[in-house]
Amino acid sequence: MQLVQLTTQDDVAAHVAQQIAETITKKETASFILASGGTPTKAFDMVPSMLSQPASKAKVIKLDEWVGLSKSNENSCEQYLAEHVVKPWGITPENYIAFDGGVAPETEVERIQNAMAAVQSPDLCIIGLGMNGHIGFIEPNDGLPVNVSKVDLHAASQSHPMVSGKHDVKFGISLGLQEIMSAKKVILMVTGEHKKEIFDKLLKSKITTSLPASLVKIHPNAEIVFSADVL
Numbered sequence: 001m002q003l004v005q006l007t008t009q010d011d012v013a014a015h016v017a018q019q020i021a022e023t024i025t026k027k028e029t030a031s032f033i034l035a036s037g038g039t040p041t042k043a044f045d046m047v048p049s050m051l052s053q054p055a056s057k058a059k060v061i062k063l064d065e066w067v068g069l070s071k072s073n074e075n076s077c078e079q080y081l082a083e084h085v086v087k088p089w090g091i092t093p094e095n096y097i098a099f100d101g102g103v104a105p106e107t108e109v110e111r112i113q114n115a116m117a118a119v120q121s122p123d124l125c126i127i128g129l130g131m132n133g134h135i136g137f138i139e140p141n142d143g144l145p146v147n148v149s150k151v152d153l154h155a156a157s158q159s160h161p162m163v164s165g166k167h168d169v170k171f172g173i174s175l176g177l178q179e180i181m182s183a184k185k186v187i188l189m190v191t192g193e194h195k196k197e198i199f200d201k202l203l204k205s206k207i208t209t210s211l212p213a214s215l216v217k218i219h220p221n222a223e224i225v226f227s228a229d230v231l
Helices: 009-026 041-050 077-089 105-119 177-181 193-204 212-218
Strands: 002-006 031-034 059-062 064-066 124-128 149-152 171-174 186-190 222-227
Touching (some): 002 009, 009 124, 009 186, 009 222, 059 077, 059 105, 064 077, 105 149, 105 171, 177 212, 186 193, 186 212, 212 222
Parallel strands (some): 002 222, 031 059, 186 222
Antiparallel strands (some): 064 171
16 A cells, blocks of 8 residues: 655646546556545546547446436436546446446346456546545445445435435445455545544554445555645
8 A cells, every 4th residue: 555645635636637547548448446526526627638548448437326316317426427537538338337326226236246247357446535434335334345235325425415405315336345456556535624534544544344445455556645634
């Protein structure tokens, strides 16, 4: 695991965007597991201007989705990735693996599990640190999901800005630890003063299921990139 401290949130975004662009430049068919939410937005938005070649052959895998929100819902992870990744990067439908929160989660678990079996080892996984230490919708618990799963959302996730006050969402659907850890490289992004407490816990924590993000520490090629405002 490598810790990378940068000064500002924009610095973190540029650092991550550069790695995404370089990965596509080196391998036009590169595959990415990507999170939604405020933390990676600037990085995703910077990618098109850094690309030296089209990303149309790259594959994007959506990390998670709110159960009950259809693909057309403006607060869904689907709409977020469409706006910040799929359209601006030029990702084609056949190269986009995405949950649909509007259909039966059991059906989606099986469908995405089968799709992931064909991907094998994604080239890069970009995730953020949840307020309770979750990654994706892998919430703190005695046991964590190995593979794609429907999960119960903790209160911290239910109050996420994407859905708080807009939707009463109790469940999520997420890639499991096996899919995340199978990536050749994992980047955990941490920015913002509101992440100070949980980031401090992460740095001091042993590997524990009560803080799922701590498992990133055992990935052979993990990078935790953070801005000075989380210290």
